[in-house]
Amino acid sequence: MDWAVDPGAWAGRLVFTRGLALVYLLAFVAALRQAPALIGAHGLTPVPRFLRATSWRTAPSLFRLRFSDRLLGAVCWTGIVLSAAALVGVADRLPIAGWMALWAVLWALYLSLVNVGQIWYGFGWESLLVEAGFLAVFLGPAHVGPPLLGLWLVRWLLFRLEFGAGLIKMRGDRCWRDLTCLAYHHETQPMPNPLSWWFHRLSPRLHRVETLANHVTQLVVVWGLLLPQPICGIAAAVMVVTQGYLLISGNFAWLNALALVLGLALLDGRWLAAVLPVERPAELSSPTWFSVLGLVVAAGVAVLSIGPVRNMLSPRQQMNTSFDPFRLVNSYGAFGSVTKVRRELLVEATDSLGPDAEWREYEFRGKPGDVHRRPPQWAPYHLRLDWLMWFVALSPAYGRAWLVPFLRTLLEADPATLRLLRSAPFGAARPAAVRVLLYRYRFTTRAERRATGAFWHRTYERELVGPLTSDDVAQRVR
Incomplete structure (x- = not known):
């Protein structure tokens, strides 16, 4: 043949x-x-x-x-x-x-x-x-x-x-x-x-x-x-x-x-x-x-x-x-619609509750966080959690099944979950509470980049979730 x-x-x-x-x-x-x-x-x-x-x-x-x-x-x-x-x-x-x-x-x-x-x-x-x-x-x-x-x-x-x-x-x-x-x-x-x-x-x-x-x-x-x-x-x-x-x-x-x-x-x-x-x-x-x-x-x-x-x-x-x-x-197909404004979720934790609580960020491996960090190259490797965080910033419905369980694992300082992240503010120690904030991000202008060294400029919009303690999360998961 x-x-x-x-x-x-x-x-x-x-x-x-x-x-x-x-x-x-x-x-x-x-x-x-x-x-x-x-x-x-x-x-x-x-x-x-x-x-x-x-x-x-x-x-x-x-x-x-x-x-x-x-x-x-x-x-x-x-x-x-x-x-x-x-x-x-x-x-x-x-x-x-x-x-x-x-x-x-x-x-x-x-x-x-x-x-x-x-x-x-x-x-x-x-x-x-x-x-x-x-x-x-x-x-x-x-x-x-x-x-x-x-x-x-x-x-x-x-x-x-x-x-x-x-x-x-x-x-x-x-x-x-x-x-x-x-x-x-x-x-x-x-x-x-x-x-x-x-x-x-x-x-x-x-x-x-x-x-x-x-x-x-x-x-x-x-x-x-x-x-x-x-x-x-x-x-x-x-x-x-x-x-x-x-x-x-x-x-x-x-x-x-x-x-x-x-x-x-x-x-x-x-x-x-x-x-x-x-x-x-x-x-x-x-x-x-x-x-x-x-x-x-x-x-x-x-x-x-x-x-x-x-x-x-x-x-x-x-x-x-x-x-x-x-x-x-x-x-197949992608980006039938294009987002005109970028929003990002920032996940924060504190080791003590109260009016003087100090909130510190979790850093993700790929998605934007620290405005001075150059966006990294990960493709063709795939960071699934980072991608889903982008979708939740578009609509919280994307995180309905997993966002609160994710926060629970952070409160437990779950080693498998922490390995998905670039850094945790308290390392392997359990925080007292976590929260999720919504920010608007944009790339800096050339002048801003020269003056500050930052790749991003961000503006706070609102609190999306929290603050949540382990007891709060247990009640929501049930």
Whole structure:
């Protein structure tokens, strides 16, 4: 079945699978460090409670067989070991069945985390990683001819990711249509990075150019992905550049990194072969059964694509939606609306109550707090608590299920929770009370930056929660 193989795509497959393995590795490391405090048996939104309220049919997960924090750690460590093995090339030396087993286990483990992760795993890049991981199962190791249909499914994934994001913008906030959204976005995005201050300070004309370039890429150039090489490669190269631009201007977990990997995988194989420090395998086998399996998978994806395509074409398009419980084919999109004003939650604690109480801040790892601290670079690593704090600042409803339990763990000086933070005002000691304040933040002007050294200016707005003691929290949790 020579028609089912694209020998020239061996380099693209290599880039895709190694890049995917790296993202998997980061995702499992993040889960190992954060999941016990967020979704563990005693976490902010415990998995056992979630499992009792849902079913296999709506949220399939290996954790339905059994859940414990020890098993959660074992799943994360297994994912780390297998993704590291794939990253260094062990998977490429396996027979086809071994390759498929390794990638299938990675997919099943991460799907199991996502499907019990609740609000903490509700981001589009989680489904993107699951979907990309599923496709990797059927691409085959280095000594197998790259399956033509499998690589077309990679094209289809990148097309839906980019086109869905473009459509949601044009249907959403008016500022996308009048080309002014990026005059706000660099400042108000969930987690700015070290260069965001400078991007925000670009001229209004350059912000319009940024926005227009985004539309051209996601709504026009994206169609080139469905055309033969080298046109597909040129379109993919444009997306690699734009995703790289997004990568250096914000912290969007592994969304841009994985999109960039997808784009690199679709470059013309001759271009990749010219720069990769590896040689093309001397022989590429092509078992008939593997080609037939690829045909079956492609047909299945085509059927499952009906829902996402209808969603993209609908005037009521939904962002980041899964249409099947295994997240095999999803809809994507981000920032259909752009926040014009940035608000931040500051969590404070005191070691004594009374009129002379001294309140001191908890510092988070990624989100803005100290106005003199340069916004840090965390992507492609994902700080889930920091991201959710941004959403709560938009609307307290986002924290209804977990904000008070979070404050309780701070009052208990819970070690797992404190490890999610950059610093606690009283270290491992328990505070007497905590509270949550709402501030308005904005980037400093160039003059303010020179005069004060601060990256942010903040203005107090109101008290959102508190002060709360351990007794107060116990009553509210009940």
